[in-house]
Amino acid sequence: MIEGLADDADEVRKVSMRNVKICIKKFAKQSPDQLVKPVLRMMFDKDFRVRMSSSILMYQLVKELENDIIKLQPKYVNMETKHQILSSMFILKYDPMEGVHTQASQIWKSIVDN
Numbered sequence: 001m002i003e004g005l006a007d008d009a010d011e012v013r014k015v016s017m018r019n020v021k022i023c024i025k026k027f028a029k030q031s032p033d034q035l036v037k038p039v040l041r042m043m044f045d046k047d048f049r050v051r052m053s054s055s056i057l058m059y060q061l062v063k064e065l066e067n068d069i070i071k072l073q074p075k076y077v078n079m080e081t082k083h084q085i086l087s088s089m090f091i092l093k094y095d096p097m098e099g100v101h102t103q104a105s106q107i108w109k110s111i112v113d114n
Contacts (some may be wrong), residue, residue, distance in 0.1 A: 002038055004051045006045065013049065020057055027062035032076045035061055036085065043088045048097040055092055055100065058085060059107045070111055085111070 004016025
């Protein structure tokens with residue numbers, strides 16, 4: 001499913017995105033680490049479409065975890081994972097592709113009070 005986010009065909013990317021979102025919705029609280037790790041890797045993919053999609057997926061994952069990532073003591077993830085997620089999203093705010101950094105900036109503003 002994840003590889004489909006880099007596909008040249010728009011329809012394949014849409015189906016992949018929808019499938020990953022379904023997995024996030026169903027398994028976020030039971031297995032957050034199994035979802036977080038691949039999405040974190042995708043956030044630094046060479047393909048800008050994958051980076052943009054992964055930032056959206058990470059945002060959905062944060063929302064499914066009841067904004068656990070921004071709490072002082074997260075319930076669903078450990079502190080290291082929390083810091084990885086936040087630092088990765090911060091780094092994407094400075095992505096060279098305008099669409100990626102705009103998307104990441106909007107997500108950052110919605111999850112972190114600055």
